[in-house]
Amino acid sequence: MTGFVKYMEESGGRGPYFGWRVIFALALLGAVLIGVAISAFVMFAVPLSAEFGWSESETGALVSAMWLTGPLALVLGPAVTRLGAWRMVFFGMAVQIATLFAMPWVTTYEQMAAARVVMGIGMVAMVPAGPVIVAQWFRRRFSTAMAIVWSSSAFGQIFIGPLTVWLYEHYGWRNAAALLGLLVGLSLAVAIAVVRGGRSPESLAIDVAAIEGAAPDAGQSADRPATAAMDRPSLLHINWTAAVPMSLAALCAGLATIALQAEAPIFLDALGLTQAHAALLLSLFAATALAGVILSGWMCDRYPPVVTSLVVSLAFFAGIAALWLAVKGHSAAAATLGMGLLGYGLGGGEILWVTLFKRQFGSAVFGATYGLFYCCFQLGMAAGGPVGGLAFERWGASGFVAALAIAYAVPTIFGAWRPGRMAETHLGKPA
CATH class of the missing domain: 1.20.1250.20 (MFS general substrate transporter like domains)
Known part of the structure; x- marks a missing residue:
C-alpha cells in the first residue's frame, strides 16, 4: 500500500511514474536489438556455411563486422541532442528491420558483409541515444534505471538465440530472417505505444526535479x-x-x-x-x-x-x-x-x-x-x-x-x- 501511494505521488496521481514506462520501452528494444544483431546472427552461421560453403573464419568475420561501426559513436553521440534521442532510436530500429527483410535476397559474401555493417550503423545510432533518454527521466535512480536497460540485452540473447534456431529449422534461414524482422517491428510498435506522448518529461508537464531530486550538475x-x-x-x-x-x-x-x-x-x-x-x-x-x-x-x-x-x-x-x-x-x-x-x-x-x-x-x-x-x-x-x-x-x-x-x-x-x-x-x- 505504501509503495502504491509513493508511485501515485511520483506521477501526480496519474499512476506509476512515466519514466518506468520509458525504461520498459528501452529495455524491450534493447533486448530485440542485441538479440537479433548478435545471437540470431551467430546461429545463422550454421545454415549460411551449409548453403554457401563459407568457412568458420568467414562467418566469424561476419559476426564481428558489425562492431567495425563502433567509432561512429564519436559522431553520433554528440548528435543526439541535435537530432533528438527518440528519432535516433526509431531510426536505428528501422535500419535493423529493413536489413532483416533484405537478408533473404543475399547471394554473396560481400552482400552479407555489407548487411552486417548496415546493422552496425543502426545499432550505433540507437545505443548512444538510450542513456541520454534515461538521464532525462532519472537522476537519483539513474544507475538503477540504466542497469535495467543494459541488462535487457542479456535476456534478448537468451531467448532470441533459441528462437532463431527453431525458426530456421522449420522455415529456412531466409524466412527466419524476415520473421525476426517482423518481431523487431512488433517490438518497436509496442514501445511506441507504451511511451506515446511522452517524448520528454516536459511534454507531460512532469517535474523530474520533484521526483528524482535537483539536477546534480555541480555548476x-x-x-x-x-x-x-x-x-x-x-x-x-x-x-x-x-x-x-x-x-x-x-x-x-x-x-x-x-x-x-x-x-x-x-x-x-x-x-x-x-x-x-x-x-x-x-x-x-x-x-x-x-x-x-x-x-x-x-x-x-x-x-x-x-x-x-x-x-x-x-x-x-x-x-x-x-x-x-x-x-x-x-x-x-x-x-x-x-x-x-x-x-x-x-x-x-x-x-x-x-x-x-x-x-x-x-x-x-x-x-x-x-x-x-x-x-x-x-x-x-x-x-x-x-x-x-x-x-x-x-x-x-x-x-x-x-x-x-x-x-x-x-x-x-x-x-x-x-x-x-x-x-x-x-x-x-x-x-
Whole structure:
C-alpha cells in the first residue's frame, strides 16, 4: 500500500511514474536489438556455411563486422541532442528491420558483409541515444534505471538465440530472417505505444526535479562552464586530462571481457574440463554478469563511485586468483568460483563506467561522453579476441590469466581515482 501511494505521488496521481514506462520501452528494444544483431546472427552461421560453403573464419568475420561501426559513436553521440534521442532510436530500429527483410535476397559474401555493417550503423545510432533518454527521466535512480536497460540485452540473447534456431529449422534461414524482422517491428510498435506522448518529461508537464531530486550538475562541466557545454554539447567541452585515462580504462575493460569469453572454451579445456562443464561455466559467467549489472547499478545510486569500483575490482581479482589456483591444481571448483566472480566483476564494471562517464563530465555533455565510452569499449571488445588468443598461445593458461589481470589493472586504478573534479556530486552526499 505504501509503495502504491509513493508511485501515485511520483506521477501526480496519474499512476506509476512515466519514466518506468520509458525504461520498459528501452529495455524491450534493447533486448530485440542485441538479440537479433548478435545471437540470431551467430546461429545463422550454421545454415549460411551449409548453403554457401563459407568457412568458420568467414562467418566469424561476419559476426564481428558489425562492431567495425563502433567509432561512429564519436559522431553520433554528440548528435543526439541535435537530432533528438527518440528519432535516433526509431531510426536505428528501422535500419535493423529493413536489413532483416533484405537478408533473404543475399547471394554473396560481400552482400552479407555489407548487411552486417548496415546493422552496425543502426545499432550505433540507437545505443548512444538510450542513456541520454534515461538521464532525462532519472537522476537519483539513474544507475538503477540504466542497469535495467543494459541488462535487457542479456535476456534478448537468451531467448532470441533459441528462437532463431527453431525458426530456421522449420522455415529456412531466409524466412527466419524476415520473421525476426517482423518481431523487431512488433517490438518497436509496442514501445511506441507504451511511451506515446511522452517524448520528454516536459511534454507531460512532469517535474523530474520533484521526483528524482535537483539536477546534480555541480555548476560546471569538467572544468568548463556548463552553459557552454549545453549550447554546444561535444567532446570539446570535457576535461581531457580525465577523459584520456578513462577512455583507456573503458578500452581495457572491453578487452578483458571479450578475451575471457573468447578463450574460455580453450582455457577450460586446458584445465581438463569437459565441453559440457565448460558450457555450464559460461552460463554461470553470463548469469553472474547479469547480477553484477543490476547490483552495481543499485550501488551506484546509493554510494559514491569509489565504493562500487572497489567491490567490482575485488570481485574481478578474486576471480583471477581462483582461476590461478585452478590452473595450478586443475581444480574444477576453483574454476567455477573464478568464472562466477569474474562474471560479476566484468558485468558490474560495465554499468559502473557508464555512470562514471556521466558523473565525471556532467549531464550536459552526456550524449558526447557516452559516445566516447561506447567507442572505446567496442574497440576493446574488437581487440579482445586476438589479444586473448595471442596471450594463450604464447604464455599458456597461466600467462592468459596474468594478461587478464594486467588489462584490468587500468580500470581498477581509474575507477577509484580520476584526475580533476567530478561535474556531478553523488546525490546521497552534500554538494
